[in-house]
Amino acid sequence: xxxxxxxxxxxxxxxxxxxxxxxxxxxxxxxxxxxxxxxxxxxxxxxxxxxxxxxxxxxxxxxxxxxxxxxxxxxxxxxxxxxxxxxxxxxxxxxxxxxxxxxxxxxxxxxxxxxxxxxxxxxxxxxxxxxxxxxxxxxxxxxxxxxxxxxxxxxxxxxxxxxxxxxxxxxxxxxxxxxxxxxxxxxxxxxxxxxxxxxxxxxxxxxxxxxxxxxxxxxxxxxxxxxxxxxxxxxxxxxxxxxxxxxxxxxxxxxxxxxxxxxxxxxxxxxxxxxxxxxxxxxxxxxxxxxxxxxxxxxxxxxxxxxxxxxxxxxxxxxxxxxxxxxxxxxxxxxxxxxxxxxxxxxxxxxxxxxxxxxxxxxxxxxxxxxxxxxxxxxxxxxxxxxxxxxxxxxxxxxxxxxxxxxxxxxxxxxxxxxxxxxxxxxxxxxxxxxxxxxxxxxxxxxxxxxxxxxxxxxxxxxxxxxxxxxxxxxxxxxxxxxxxxxxxxxxxxxxxxxxxxxxxxxxxxxxxxxxxxxxxxxxxxxxxxxxxxxxxxxxxxxxxxxxxxxxxxxxxxxxxxxxxxxxxxxxxxxxxxxxxxxxxxxxxxxxxxxxxxxxxxxxxxxxxxxxxxxxxxxxxxxxxxxxxxx
Amino acid sequence: xxxxxxxxxxxxxxxxxxxxxxxxxxxxxxxxxxxxxxxxxxxxxxxxxxxxxxxxxxxxxxxxxxxxxxxxxxxxxxxxxxxxxxxxxxxxxxxxxxxxxxxxxxxxxxxxxxxxxxxxxxxxxxxxxxxxxxxxxxxxxxxxxxxxxxxxxxxxx
Numbered sequence: 138x139x140x141x142x143x144x145x146x147x148x149x150x151x152x153x154x155x156x157x158x159x160x161x162x163x164x165x166x167x168x169x170x171x172x173x174x175x176x177x178x179x180x181x182x183x184x185x186x187x188x189x190x191x192x193x194x195x196x197x198x199x200x201x202x203x204x205x206x207x208x209x210x211x212x213x214x215x216x217x218x219x220x221x222x223x224x225x226x227x228x229x230x231x232x233x234x235x236x237x238x239x240x241x242x243x244x245x246x247x248x249x250x251x252x253x254x255x256x257x258x259x260x261x262x263x264x265x266x267x268x269x270x271x272x273x274x275x276x277x278x279x280x281x282x283x284x285x286x287x288x289x290x291x292x293x294x295x296x297x298x299x300x301x302x303x304x305x306x307x308x309x310x311x312x313x314x315x316x317x318x319x320x321x322x323x324x325x326x327x328x329x330x331x332x333x334x335x336x337x338x339x340x341x342x343x344x345x346x347x348x349x350x351x352x353x354x355x356x357x358x359x360x361x362x363x364x365x366x367x368x369x370x371x372x373x374x375x376x377x378x379x380x381x382x383x384x385x386x387x388x389x390x391x392x393x394x395x396x397x398x399x400x401x402x403x404x405x406x407x408x409x410x411x412x413x414x415x416x417x418x419x420x421x422x423x424x425x426x427x428x429x430x431x432x433x434x435x436x437x438x439x440x441x442x443x444x445x446x447x448x449x450x451x452x453x454x455x456x457x458x459x460x461x462x463x464x465x466x467x468x469x470x471x472x473x474x475x476x477x478x479x480x481x482x483x484x485x486x487x488x489x490x491x492x493x494x495x496x497x498x499x500x501x502x503x504x505x506x507x508x509x510x511x512x513x514x515x516x517x518x519x520x521x522x523x524x525x526x527x528x529x530x531x532x533x534x535x536x537x538x539x540x541x542x543x544x545x546x547x548x549x550x551x552x553x554x555x556x557x558x559x560x561x562x563x564x565x566x567x568x569x570x571x572x573x574x575x576x577x578x579x580x581x582x583x584x585x586x587x588x589x590x591x592x593x594x595x596x597x598x599x600x601x602x603x604x605x606x607x608x609x610x611x612x613x614x615x616x617x618x619x620x621x622x623x624x625x626x627x628x629x630x631x632x633x634x635x636x637x638x639x640x641x642x643x644x645x646x647x648x649x650x651x652x653x654x655x656x657x658x659x660x661x662x663x664x665x666x667x668x669x670x671x672x673x674x675x676x677x678x679x680x681x682x683x684x685x686x687x688x689x690x691x692x693x694x695x696x697x698x699x700x701x702x703x704x705x706x707x708x709x710x711x712x713x714x715x716x717x718x719x720x721x722x723x724x725x726x727x728x729x730x731x732x733x734x735x736x737x738x739x740x741x742x743x744x745x746x747x748x749x750x751x752x753x754x755x756x757x758x759x760x761x762x763x764x765x766x767x768x
Numbered sequence: 769x770x771x772x773x774x775x776x777x778x779x780x781x782x783x784x785x786x787x788x789x790x791x792x793x794x795x796x797x798x799x800x801x802x803x804x805x806x807x808x809x810x811x812x813x814x815x816x817x818x819x820x821x822x823x824x825x826x827x828x829x830x831x832x833x834x835x836x837x838x839x840x841x842x843x844x845x846x847x848x849x850x851x852x853x854x855x856x857x858x859x860x861x862x863x864x865x866x867x868x869x870x871x872x873x874x875x876x877x878x879x880x881x882x883x884x885x886x887x888x889x890x891x892x893x894x895x896x897x898x899x900x901x902x903x904x905x906x907x908x909x910x911x912x913x914x915x916x917x918x919x920x921x922x923x924x925x
Contacts, residue, residue, distance in 0.1 A: 251800070252796075252797070252800075254796070278800075278804070279804055279807075279808065281812045281813075281830035281831065281832075281833075282826060282830060282831075283826050283827045283830070283831045284821075284824055284825060284826020284827065285824070285825055285826060286821050286822075286823055286824040286825075287823045288823065299826060300804075301830065301831040301833065303797055303800070304793075304794065304797060304801075304831055304833055305827075305831055307793040307794065307796075307797070308793055308831070312827070316825060316826055316827075319825045320823070320825065323823050328823060329823070332822045332823055333822070336822060410822055410823075413823075414825070417823075417825075433825075433826070433827055436827060436828065437827065437828040440828040440829055441828070451820050452820050452821075452822050453820060453824075453825075
């Protein structure tokens with residue numbers, strides 16, 4: 138039976154996992170942001186104030202520029218430091234996971250003299266699967282379980298076997314083989330690092346970012362309450378109105394944001410791990426364990442007595458889902474609606490969290506450049522000492538580096554978001570071709586993921602504390618109901634526009650996926666075309682994100698200090714749509730020329746091929762033309 | 769009376785023979801499984817399920833090994849027989865009692881050291897079967913295991 142090959146494309150969960158890591162780093166940045174906002178304002182005139190006066194001496198400007206540069210750099214460094222601390226803690230937790238599993242499960246490394254048959258079988262299965270280095274086998278002595286679990290570090294993989302696995306090997310070798318091959322598939326699919334690192338980063342985010350936000354929110358409201366009680370007891374006036382209308386709502390908002398982040402981290406991790414299980418099942422099935430896996434899953438299906446909420450939190454899909462995907466992997470080629478939600482939320486969190494850092498870097502860079510100009514001016518007048526001039530000159534050069542650093546994560550985030558969703562739409566397009574689905578309806582069905590991506594992005598903007606792009610905490614300062622109504626109406630308008638442009642983006646991916654990948658003949662997946670399409674969708678996503686982000690400033694203009702005029706927003710939109718069109722047309726031209734230059738022949742018999750490759754066979758030898766898409 | 773090395777050796781010897789008859793695939797794991805039983809002679813927790821460990825996969829319920837069940841069953845029967853022999857000859861030394869218990873399960877190698885009443889045999893068998901079931905064996909497997917032991921004790925097979 139011909140079935141779609143789940144490994145024809147790299148799994149989109151790789152990007153989703155990377156987005157989780159990026160979002161956790163940004164959550165750390167947001168914590169640094171909260172701390173920075175607690176500090177007292179710097180004294181002295183700012184560069185902006187000095188620029189109002191054209192008679193300000195160069196040395197005063199240089200000193201102010203230096204001060205502003207150092208302050209902005211320090212704040213940016215605090216953010217980098219926070220990210221570094223969370224990353225380091227996550228790394229240490231990750232490094233410690235093998236020791237923790239060994240301790241918790243009382244593992245014993247398999248003694249070759251004690252069970253040579255088990256050792257021989259595991260080694261031969263690892264060699265059969267091409268897993269190198271061969272993982273060490275560790276037994277959970279005394280446990281009555283018949284299960285396996287892959288763990289370990291890079292180049293030191295290990296597999297835990299339940300205490301009854303040696304017995305299973307004797308009683309049911311096929312079942313033993315299926316379990317072991319499934320674990321070897323996890324190693325082969327690169328799941329160990331991703332799984333345990335995502336676990337580590339969830340723990341680090343929870344303990345170092347989410348818990349402090351909750352503690353800060355709860356602590357400040359308790360302190361405020363106690364202070365007012367003391368004031369009341371001493372007969373002093375206590376501002377209860379502020380407490381109930383500002384302190385309590387803000388605390389509830391922070392708690393809601395913290396719970397939302399926690400739910401996101403847990404749900405995302407579980408969803409990524411669930412899909413990886415299906416890919417491991419499939420890898421093991423391709424190694425010949427399909428029958429064994431199916432019999433285990435059918436057995437587990439009969440035993441399953443879980444409540445619905447237990448299933449939501451599980452790190453494994455239900456046996457029923459696994460059996461269905463093992464029989465027909467086309468489910469792995471569908472765009473599930475949780476994917477755009479997660480991608481949108483993580484993208485929103487990351488952009489919103491990186492925003493202040495980008496601005497600070499720009500301020501630092503600007504201050505550095507002003508300092509440089511001031512030094513150049515002072516050189517002529519010789520009013521500033523050599524060391525000050527030299528220091529500011531170095532600072533100005535350094536500022537250019539700082540300006541570049543924040544652009545790297547922004548580009549990275551656009552790449553990850555574009556790849557996590559874009560790749561899946563591409564897979565869906567080819568699966569639809571295989572099913573013979575044509576017409577406009579499949580394009581219309583992309584409205585749902587586009588809308589959910591827009592909603593996720595907006596939620597992501599609002600989810601981090603003291604958010605830069607969704608400053609819901611600042612709404613407390615609104616004095617007019619009309620302003621709030623305007624924010625709500627404009628946010629709805631934003632959603633509609635975002636849904637439309639994301640739909641355009643998804644439709645482009647679908648159309649070009651069918652148009653070019655659907656024609657690829659061969660046994661290996663199309664690499665060059667795929668790279669070209671990937672680059673296009675990342676650039677397009679980058680182009681569309683910019684006006685959506687700028688629009689956020691416009692929506693919240695009543696409560697933020699970054700006003701964006703409607704005319705500027707319109708110009709940015711026009712530029713983005715133009716850029717989108719240029720990239721789409723350019724991609725089409727390049728790929729069409731590339732296809733015209735290559736003669737399409739059957740990979741088996743070499744005869745010329747016309748038309749679509751997916752679902753079609755060579756008229757001469759009968760080989761599947763798009764053999765790369767099938768197993 | 770606490771378990772002595774002689775008791776353990778007797779239990780292991782009888783359990784090994786029973787496993788050889790009923791579950792020969794377990795023979796090359798017998799030492800490990802029996803050591804596991806003597807280290808923790810409690811029945812397995814039948815309600816325990818495979819946890820939701822990241823990257824874990826296996827059969828949802830546990831796999832019942834026959835060796836611990838056989839060892840547990842033989843232990844119960846040996847203890848019962850010892851009690852009967854002690855009651856019948858309270859003035860005898862404990863070494864003599866142990867020899868008689870061993871001889872009871874070695875009918876082919878000599879005469880029966882003590883005559884057990886049908887009622888005592890029924891009680892021993894019921895206790896043996898119950899113990900095997902406590903260690904997770906099914907009704908039919910527990911019966912087959914008890915049959916194997918009593919065949920050896922009564923008929924000397």
